[in-house]
Amino acid sequence: MRRFLARRLAHGAAVIFIAASLSFLLVHLAPGDPFSSTLDSAAISPSVKAAWRAAYGLDRPLLEQYLRFLGQLARGDLGPSLLQPGPASAALAGAVPNTLVLMGTALILSFVIGIGVGSWQAARAGSGGDRVAGNASLVVASLPEFWLGAVLLLVFALRFRVFPAGGVVDLVMHDSLSPAGRVLDRLRHLALPSLTLALLGSASIARYQRAALLDVLPQDFIRTARAKGVSDRLVLWRHALRNALVPTIVLLGLSLPTLLGGAVFVEQVFSWPGLGRLAAAAFHARDYQVVIGATIMGAVLVVAGGILADLLHAAVDPRVRAQ
Amino acid sequence: MTDALRAPNAAPAPSAAAGVATGEPLLSISQLTKYFPIRRGLFGREAGAVRAVDGVSLQVGRGETLGIVGESGCGKTTLGRCILRLIEPTSGQIHFDGIDVRALDPASMRRLRRRMQIIFQDPFSSLNPRMTVGAIVREGLTIHKLAAGAEADNRVRQLLEEVGLRPEYASRYPHEFSGGQRQRIGIARALAVEPELIVCDEPVSALDVSVQAQVINLLQDLQRDRGLTYLFIAHDLSVVEHIATRVSVMYLGKIVELASAADVYREPVMPYTQALLSAVPVPDPAASRERIVLTGDVPSPANPPSGCVFHPRCPHPAKDAACTVIVPPLEEKAPGHVAACIKQPPTTVPWHAQQQAGATRQPERHLPLAAITHGVSP
Amino acid sequence: MRESIGPRIRILVACALAAAACDRGTTKSDDASAVGGSIIIAMQNEPRSLLPPLINQIDEKVVEDQIFEPLAWLGDEGHLDRDYRPGLADSWSWERDSTAIVFHLNPKARWQDGPPVRASDVRFTFGLYADSVVGFKDRSSLARIDSVTARDSVTAVFWFKNRYAEQFYDAATRLLILPEHLLAREPRATMLTSTFGRQPVGSGRFRLGKWTPNASIELLADTANYHGRPNLDRVVFAVTDVNSLSTRLTTGEIDLAEVSTPAVFRTASAQPDLRARMNPAYDYSFLLFNARQRKQRRQPNALFADVGLRRAISMGLDRGKLVRSQFDSLAIVSTGPMTRAQPLADSTIRTIAYDSAGAARLLDSLGWTLPAGKTVRERRGQPLKFSVLVPTVSANRMTMIVAIQESLRKLGMEVVVDAVDGNTFVGRLGARDFDVVFDGRHVEPSVSGLRAFWSVASARDANGQNYGNYENPRFDAHLDSALAARDLASARPHATQAFETIVADVPAVWLYETRTAMLMHKRIRPVHLVSTAWWAGLADWSIPAAERLPRDRVGLRVASR
Ligand SMILES: Nc1ncnc2c1ncn2[C@@H]1O[C@H](COP(=O)(O)OP(=O)(O)OP(=O)(O)O)[C@@H](O)[C@H]1O
Numbered sequence A: 001m002r003r004f005l006a007r008r009l010a011h012g013a014a015v016i017f018i019a020a021s022l023s024f025l026l027v028h029l030a031p032g033d034p035f036s037s038t039l040d041s042a043a044i045s046p047s048v049k050a051a052w053r054a055a056y057g058l059d060r061p062l063l064e065q066y067l068r069f070l071g072q073l074a075r076g077d078l079g080p081s082l083l084q085p086g087p088a089s090a091a092l093a094g095a096v097p098n099t100l101v102l103m104g105t106a107l108i109l110s111f112v113i114g115i116g117v118g119s120w121q122a123a124r125a126g127s128g129g130d131r132v133a134g135n136a137s138l139v140v141a142s143l144p145e146f147w148l149g150a151v152l153l154l155v156f157a158l159r160f161r162v163f164p165a166g167g168v169v170d171l172v173m174h175d176s177l178s179p180a181g182r183v184l185d186r187l188r189h190l191a192l193p194s195l196t197l198a199l200l201g202s203a204s205i206a207r208y209q210r211a212a213l214l215d216v217l218p219q220d221f222i223r224t225a226r227a228k229g230v231s232d233r234l235v236l237w238r239h240a241l242r243n244a245l246v247p248t249i250v251l252l253g254l255s256l257p258t259l260l261g262g263a264v265f266v267e268q269v270f271s272w273p274g275l276g277r278l279a280a281a282a283f284h285a286r287d288y289q290v291v292i293g294a295t296i297m298g299a300v301l302v303v304a305g306g307i308l309a310d311l312l313h314a315a316v317d318p319r320v321r322a323q
Numbered sequence B: 001m002t003d004a005l006r007a008p009n010a011a012p013a014p015s016a017a018a019g020v021a022t023g024e025p026l027l028s029i030s031q032l033t034k035y036f037p038i039r040r041g042l043f044g045r046e047a048g049a050v051r052a053v054d055g056v057s058l059q060v061g062r063g064e065t066l067g068i069v070g071e072s073g074c075g076k077t078t079l080g081r082c083i084l085r086l087i088e089p090t091s092g093q094i095h096f097d098g099i100d101v102r103a104l105d106p107a108s109m110r111r112l113r114r115r116m117q118i119i120f121q122d123p124f125s126s127l128n129p130r131m132t133v134g135a136i137v138r139e140g141l142t143i144h145k146l147a148a149g150a151e152a153d154n155r156v157r158q159l160l161e162e163v164g165l166r167p168e169y170a171s172r173y174p175h176e177f178s179g180g181q182r183q184r185i186g187i188a189r190a191l192a193v194e195p196e197l198i199v200c201d202e203p204v205s206a207l208d209v210s211v212q213a214q215v216i217n218l219l220q221d222l223q224r225d226r227g228l229t230y231l232f233i234a235h236d237l238s239v240v241e242h243i244a245t246r247v248s249v250m251y252l253g254k255i256v257e258l259a260s261a262a263d264v265y266r267e268p269v270m271p272y273t274q275a276l277l278s279a280v281p282v283p284d285p286a287a288s289r290e291r292i293v294l295t296g297d298v299p300s301p302a303n304p305p306s307g308c309v310f311h312p313r314c315p316h317p318a319k320d321a322a323c324t325v326i327v328p329p330l331e332e333k334a335p336g337h338v339a340a341c342i343k344q345p346p347t348t349v350p351w352h353a354q355q356q357a358g359a360t361r362q363p364e365r366h367l368p369l370a371a372i373t374h375g376v377s378p
Numbered sequence C: 001m002r003e004s005i006g007p008r009i010r011i012l013v014a015c016a017l018a019a020a021a022c023d024r025g026t027t028k029s030d031d032a033s034a035v036g037g038s039i040i041i042a043m044q045n046e047p048r049s050l051l052p053p054l055i056n057q058i059d060e061k062v063v064e065d066q067i068f069e070p071l072a073w074l075g076d077e078g079h080l081d082r083d084y085r086p087g088l089a090d091s092w093s094w095e096r097d098s099t100a101i102v103f104h105l106n107p108k109a110r111w112q113d114g115p116p117v118r119a120s121d122v123r124f125t126f127g128l129y130a131d132s133v134v135g136f137k138d139r140s141s142l143a144r145i146d147s148v149t150a151r152d153s154v155t156a157v158f159w160f161k162n163r164y165a166e167q168f169y170d171a172a173t174r175l176l177i178l179p180e181h182l183l184a185r186e187p188r189a190t191m192l193t194s195t196f197g198r199q200p201v202g203s204g205r206f207r208l209g210k211w212t213p214n215a216s217i218e219l220l221a222d223t224a225n226y227h228g229r230p231n232l233d234r235v236v237f238a239v240t241d242v243n244s245l246s247t248r249l250t251t252g253e254i255d256l257a258e259v260s261t262p263a264v265f266r267t268a269s270a271q272p273d274l275r276a277r278m279n280p281a282y283d284y285s286f287l288l289f290n291a292r293q294r295k296q297r298r299q300p301n302a303l304f305a306d307v308g309l310r311r312a313i314s315m316g317l318d319r320g321k322l323v324r325s326q327f328d329s330l331a332i333v334s335t336g337p338m339t340r341a342q343p344l345a346d347s348t349i350r351t352i353a354y355d356s357a358g359a360a361r362l363l364d365s366l367g368w369t370l371p372a373g374k375t376v377r378e379r380r381g382q383p384l385k386f387s388v389l390v391p392t393v394s395a396n397r398m399t400m401i402v403a404i405q406e407s408l409r410k411l412g413m414e415v416v417v418d419a420v421d422g423n424t425f426v427g428r429l430g431a432r433d434f435d436v437v438f439d440g441r442h443v444e445p446s447v448s449g450l451r452a453f454w455s456v457a458s459a460r461d462a463n464g465q466n467y468g469n470y471e472n473p474r475f476d477a478h479l480d481s482a483l484a485a486r487d488l489a490s491a492r493p494h495a496t497q498a499f500e501t502i503v504a505d506v507p508a509v510w511l512y513e514t515r516t517a518m519l520m521h522k523r524i525r526p527v528h529l530v531s532t533a534w535w536a537g538l539a540d541w542s543i544p545a546a547e548r549l550p551r552d553r554v555g556l557r558v559a560s561r
């Protein structure tokens, strides 16, 4: 297991390196640079822009910039953000926790909902309820993130006013709330964005879970359990689900990339100050270092997801653990 | 109990055993039927049914082993599962120790499961891969509140020993075991709840021939020690021969012959049984017998042939048009020996009735295997 | 969506300022009941820095005007030549020859970190804004200021190279005065990333409380301010996606927002808790023709060097209908390179009226005829086909170009939409690599910016912003006369002639002026809400005690954490 992990980590590091290099290349090759990003910057003379480029080292050959970037990266430093004070890592450090909270909550919610719905469907496979739920999850899965987000926003923030429509905390009240009140405040703000992400994810998880359970339910060991006199509910939860969870749990790690992609849109809709928003704004402004940093964070998440999937697989499946 | 290989011994087969169990039977089923609906299309419309079990009646006495034999797909497993209500029968009655099994509510049914157990055909898929062997064996104990805590652990260890496994194996997972060992685990698991009846659904067909004998020996020892009753399912007669008291032969969901094991082996009456038996190797190398090769495939149980379901493949020389019309009743051909064939005399279907159905050939005894000395001497 | 590149990166050439300087005598709030309250204002783009010379978009200006002060504020009516209100300067006087203005700073003025504000800070500030390497976008507007000197610690003198009408406007309002003691050592080429931009210290009545990147900027009342503390305890600027804006306004999560989308405006203005107010337009958009060949200034453009064709295209577009159907009340038809909010703008000048039959006749007479059985006009076998460069980031332009394409198709022209992303757009515009471009401009009250966009000099300067290569010395002459006039009244006739000249030359089809609506919660009592800068009087806004929400009662806790 340790060797396996070491190999996975090395592989992950390589993936991250490639992602960093690719994003370096792409962002530098994309038209424009940090000082040409908006129309109005036309009012600034080219010589001033040239001076800026020189001051930030953007006038050097790309290869040299790349090598310098690698040198910095080796020291764990992304370099300064070109468009805002402070290092790029500071900008990321502000955004990453918000994204992690959003994705983490969405991940848990999506699995709870997905596994719940999928199991409920599998337990009554072929019934009307199963078909309705199946079609519903098919529809939900194919909805664009921002659309679903907008619908939830309209229903729960505008129509029923149960959840706020944006932000991480109440901008004014938060600091004067009690500790419990602050937690509640955060949860209330987390509700809609995480639910949007979770619903999208849960649709495919439900289908996956249903299929996995249907694979497991006809197997003999389920009959064995029933033959023992185990009640139907216990058969489902203790015997069937435990086995059917394996593919689904593996999905947990693998769903991180999709989730991250969804988060970009959801963060936009709910004004959620996370990695996605940061990356979109940084790319728009060609804030090179922040874009690269965000890409690296994304790659880290994806790699971590893969390793997590393997670890989870090992944790839930004794057959894998043995290897 | 030991793992030592023992030569398969002769079935105990008390000659007194007749076609019908004597005394109050432990298990009695009548006209049991299971149709699996065939669904088609997007909306799962029902389009016909597979007649997996079609009007089966039989009785099993206490301490007896009833063998059920038939080709793959003839409905043996379905029959076994219906008896335990692991699948719900379409119709018919099941009585266990006088209890109307089909009338039980789910909770009582679960309680009854303590007394009726099953050992599955596939030792690989029948054990939950996510549970330790100990947990698998123990679950029955705790569900039925037979033991708990350290006592349950003890019982688990005892049971493992009893089936010839080391007690330490309790903490291992099923995938760490061989097929034979897994089947022993399955047996230990079934035994845990101290059942009276065990449906053994081809418990050895997935195993190596050498291991098969060990497991069968184990089952026999357990039966002797615990006075168990077995419904022993197999797809060839040779396995059943060593363990069964009586044997019933199934074809396309129906029982076509039922008699004491000795009778079935000595003088199979139904042409299908004869064909099955002809495939069983004879232990005596001097003896040889002609292999009856059946032509054609087993028809689909979704669309069984009319009349005698065996007629498309039947090699009986007197087979004629009547066979395609008349459904042969399961009737006594010799004391305690019942079979379903209108061309094997005696038959309760009179000749004129057969003629009306288009018969052209008189029933006549056709016993191609009778002359051959069988391993079990008459 | 506000018309410009980017959802709302509103181009700020020098920023619209007007305003609401406060008459300290009457609004100074010792009245305890007026003090208190927190309002949340939506902003669409987060400032990248709050260092005023690096101004990049309107949201930055709104925040900076609270933290920093100019020497004087534009008056309520937005007149460029009178009614200024005291800012950092208490009073001012003109030198006899009018080539210098003396500003007398308020002697009590202090920076938020303690030291007094000195005339040397003003001198330093001018030096910073005027230093080309810093990158103040509107540096050219300071070109006629020769220097700034400190006569004594509280007297700053602006010296001009010559007299002109907007002298005072340039000196008093363009510069937000900065603390020399905090910025003197900052390297100028990398000012954009100086930490001061994230931790600004000014002399304004609000100071920066907490800046949560990507989310919000909190301003808190500077209780020690020499003008007296503002009424409001707190103003929070919340980065808000345009899609959730109307919801957040409706639910009260946002108290105030500038809205440029008709749909959002309709929904939000129907809310009983919200009050709506239209802002004047400071953006105009147009289809700009390139008079020269793409990227080649020497060659006249094969199609658009011909004023007849330009005129025909303009005649062929029913601009009134195009604008109404897309913007409802949030835009008006543009008349020229100006918006009606500019004091010198003349909306009475003759423009080209919609006349599709006339356009067709004109095209015929130019030789662009429709061959039988064809749908595209031709002249000597060459089809009347051209592409229009459009930035994909502008939803407004992307929508309207489709309608334009359809209108021109009916006239027998084939328009190809060349949609590109923002950066490519900027690059192609600068390289003048287009035949027709759908462009937009942001303007300030002064018309001095016209020179940069439409003068002969700018056309001939490869780095100039006269992208369409429009050249007419008569226009330049009228504009120069207008800008050199001593006051607006004498500038007006020249300005009108300049506009008439350029409109007659049809260098572009003037399409629309977008304006925004301001929506605010009705409990807020704004003052000095003047046309050009609604935010200028923010420090004197109040919320009546009886109407306060929980958020207004939080009080002014010391920002820490
Ligand atoms: N769940 C089911 N749905 C539909 N048809 C079924 C189902 N289970 C079994 N069948 C069909 O019923 C018939 C009998 O199956 P069953 O498993 O009882 O046969 P078997 O005699 O046990 O065969 P084998 O020796 O291969 O185990 C077969 O045709 C099978 O295809």
Ligand code: SF4
Pocket: B270, B271, B272, B308, B309, B310, B311, B314, B315, B316, B318, B319, B320, B323, B328, B340, B341, B342, B343, B344
């Ligand atoms: S009834 Fe006819 S077909 Fe059936 S077994 Fe007897 S002879 Fe064969």
Ligand SMILES: [Mg+2]
Pocket: B076, B077, B078, B121, B201, B202
């Ligand atoms: Mg079977």
